[in-house]
Amino acid sequence: MTTATAGPTVRPAETDAMRRALELAATDGLVLGPNPRVGCVLLDADGATIAEGFHRGAGTPHAETVALANARAAAGPDAARGATAVVTLEPCAHTGRTGPCAQALVDAGVGRVVFAQPDPNLVATGGGALLHAAGVDVVGGVLGDEARTLNAVWTRAMELGRPVVTWKVAASLDGRTAAADGTSRWITSAAARADVHRLRASCDTVLVGTGTVAADDPSLTVRDADLTGPQPLRAVMGRRELPPSSRLAVPADDGTETLHLRTHDPREALEALWAADRRHVLLEGGATLAAAFWRAGLVDEMVAYVAPVLLGAGPAAVGDLGITTIAGAARLDVVDVALLAAGTPGTPGTAGADGRADAGPTETNVRLTLRPRKES
């Protein structure tokens, strides 16, 4: 980074404008695809707002471009000359579906750029340096934590250079996903299952193994949660063919085909999903698939739904992790604990879209959100 850090050079009007830019970035109902939330405010020399803009998602103009266009529409081609651009993310230096924003700001005659979060994108980064080289005054890190939080998963994915992986487990208190005879409807409560739909809706990909398709024939769609964008991509991993009669063998209601990743290597699967612009994969089953991701160090978060149910026998929720002795135990940190009780908002009482009865146990379930401990 060749840019200065936030300090006494940042004016109160610029910090205020950054808060406004964060608000704009957080606009409800956007369909962002693989892109981050970004807001931009253009200020004149007195700190008054010239124009605003925010990014509406992949394939649409970036926040800076929108703000510049709004400024020109209001006050002519030189509207932004000498202005200060306040942006929640370091302007990009990359020509993708849109031109580089850093260059657009230079071309518009912007004199100063204040941004919040440095661009974690290995491809697009360099915008601050480009602006600096062009003689623009550049300050980064203003409300940087707030901006990072706004795009937490996207940021993590950019830093990792692969989709963030959340492993979902739903099991009995004794760690089983089905009874001895294989029956499993229902272990978790309706409220817990509704919460899984909310979790799915927060990811852009749902991934299972071919074994789970054969055994459970899941539909993997978001049914019982608000979904502002498209359904998450349904992905299946493994070399086996999908049974032609399986729910995942036919396109979803919106026409989207299931992505079949013909590999057993989690890293290859994530590369393919990254290439397909995926940022957040929900690992939904089965135990063997999840264990493969765990062993490869490719689980970033675990969400465990624990039902107050004992089975005493039946398939284990967690497969062989290659752990033989306690010193090798996989240790996590509890990030959050939530009780999912009957009557939780969004709890369904009727059959889901695929005809399954969604009623079921009413006991309070416990949701644990955990993060793997990094080796020290």
Add this chain to the structure above:
Amino acid sequence: MTTATAGPTVRPAETDAMRRALELAATDGLVLGPNPRVGCVLLDADGATIAEGFHRGAGTPHAETVALANARAAAGPDAARGATAVVTLEPCAHTGRTGPCAQALVDAGVGRVVFAQPDPNLVATGGGALLHAAGVDVVGGVLGDEARTLNAVWTRAMELGRPVVTWKVAASLDGRTAAADGTSRWITSAAARADVHRLRASCDTVLVGTGTVAADDPSLTVRDADLTGPQPLRAVMGRRELPPSSRLAVPADDGTETLHLRTHDPREALEALWAADRRHVLLEGGATLAAAFWRAGLVDEMVAYVAPVLLGAGPAAVGDLGITTIAGAARLDVVDVALLAAGTPGTPGTAGADGRADAGPTETNVRLTLRPRKES
């Protein structure tokens, strides 16, 4: 019950006296043994306090007897004539180590008795009827819920006619109590293990199977928690002899011998423990023993310590419960969820009394308290 329920006949001074009697009953530091907490206040005709008393535990006088003695000591043999006795528990009609309190109240000339909780003791009950038959005015149920709560486990045990059974499980998130090679120190955190000592201290008996003695050689003593009374009785169930070198084969520091229950029948074991004046048994292991209690319908509460640890292999925390299909799943209700974090008061950082290092993982553990759902 031949006694009236609480109603308009109860004077405010009597309700106030009942609150005071509950306070007396709840006196800290009592060593109650198998007996309940009981408090008593004697009021004169104007509602002024004549004397107070409370029960200090098995082998000592009952609360009413103490209050009557205090009254006599202060104001002579007729001090309680025409008085109202306000007692947290229905006066007993049973001659045990002390005479029946109901008769003592009649003999003292008490004119009215107000009590809170009806005596759930199948042997001692009938005190209200005895008083009524003797011409004493009797009212029951005044602050009855508060009184029941004060002696919740004792009440439950009296109603069941056997000790209350709490099943403790400490396991990894995937329901395992050891790694594949049998090592298990430590899965749960130091804070969780300190909490187990508090749980032990709240029970009067700790029960394990002979298999656990052979495998783990536990000491089963309360080490890291305040203990006002004696150590819980250490009991072992099963026909195998205890290894002579095992910690349980020698008397505890206070000289108490381990009780060896030479049976595999949970009901027989509880009968023997009941005969030994035990009211609250903590089932500490192993999985087979706990499963036998569960299958016999003899688990009243479950306390599960869940460590944010994955093992993927190793012995299961819950043994075969005879459940083959999901419809037969054992369902419980979550009564309480607590996070046990490093730094929790009472967390040890040093070796315990038996020389074991008590340090260990520092991750936050989750404690679930559950109750089996009754068949409907």
